[in-house]
Amino acid sequence: xxxxxAISKEIPLRRSFYKxxxxxVAKALLGKYLARKWKGSYIVGKIVETEAYIGxxxxxxxxxxxxxxxxxxxxxxxxxxxxxxxxGMYYCLNVVTESEGFPAAVLIRAVEPTAGxxxxxxxxxxxSIQRLTNGPGxxxxxxxxxxxxNGEDLCGSNLFIMNxxxxxxxxxxxxxxxxxxxxxxxxxxFLIKRNAFVSRL
DNA sequence: ACGCTGATGAAG
DNA sequence: TTCATCAGCGTT
Numbered sequence: 001x002x003x004x005x006a007i008s009k010e011i012p013l014r015r016s017f018y019k020x021x022x023x024x025v026a027k028a029l030l031g032k033y034l035a036r037k038w039k040g041s042y043i044v045g046k047i048v049e050t051e052a053y054i055g056x057x058x059x060x061x062x063x064x065x066x067x068x069x070x071x072x073x074x075x076x077x078x079x080x081x082x083x084x085x086x087x088g089m090y091y092c093l094n095v096v097t098e099s100e101g102f103p104a105a106v107l108i109r110a111v112e113p114t115a116g117x118x119x120x121x122x123x124x125x126x127x128s129i130q131r132l133t134n135g136p137g138x139x140x141x142x143x144x145x146x147x148x149x150n151g152e153d154l155c156g157s158n159l160f161i162m163n164x165x166x167x168x169x170x171x172x173x174x175x176x177x178x179x180x181x182x183x184x185x186x187x188x189x190f191l192i193k194r195n196a197f198v199s200r201l
Numbered sequence: 202a203c204g205c206t207g208a209t210g211a212a213g
Numbered sequence: 214t215t216c217a218t219c220a221g222c223g224t225t
Contacts, residue, residue, distance in 0.1 A: 068209080069209085070209060084209095085209090086207095086208085087206065088207035089206050089207080
């Protein structure tokens with residue numbers, strides 16, 4: 001479908017996009033394209049599922065107990081990648097939101113593979129396109145993202161997000177966050193309805 | 202439903 | 214230094 005041969009001419013979203021209320025950003029990210037430069041080419045996926053983690057009053061947010069070496073990127077300016085190691089074997093990718101000093105971020109939970117699919121298959125060591133990137137740990141593996149990219153500027157040219165489809169409100173589903181034990185009452189998970197690449201039913 | 206896996210941060 | 218915890222995944 002979409003031709004990404006001219007992707008290097010595409011423009012990363014500006015920092016002002018991220019300097020907004022986190023729920024606004026989480027919703028607006030649906031339909032946008034996550035891209036990573038890789039060996040003269042690009043690995044790209046359409047964002048289809050996100051979750052918001054907002055401030056020190058959100059018990060599920062990593063910043064709930066103040067600034068630590070791990071979460072300090074969340075306290076910095078918006079538009080940077082917060083990537084952390086979890087469960088002894090996976091990484092998760094977040095984008096920092098709101099103003100510097102207020103710790104908040106959006107977890108990218110799933111994308112739809114768009115370009116560089118052979119690279120994704122290689123890093124995931126599997127062939128099912130359907131299951132390449134339908135989870136936060138899976139998509140980091142598919143994009144080969146790890147701690148070396150923690151703090152990366154998403155307004156740069158290495159790892160960035162660019163404009164994509166406009167998703168109508170009627171196509172967006174909003175649910176409880178998943179995979180956490182506290183803060184489950186907040187409905188801060190957003191996903192594209194009927195999309196086959198979201199992390200769960 | 203369970204085991205894998207190791208960084209993280211709080212407690213001692 | 215120990216220890217419980219953990220924004221996940223694959224297999225059972």
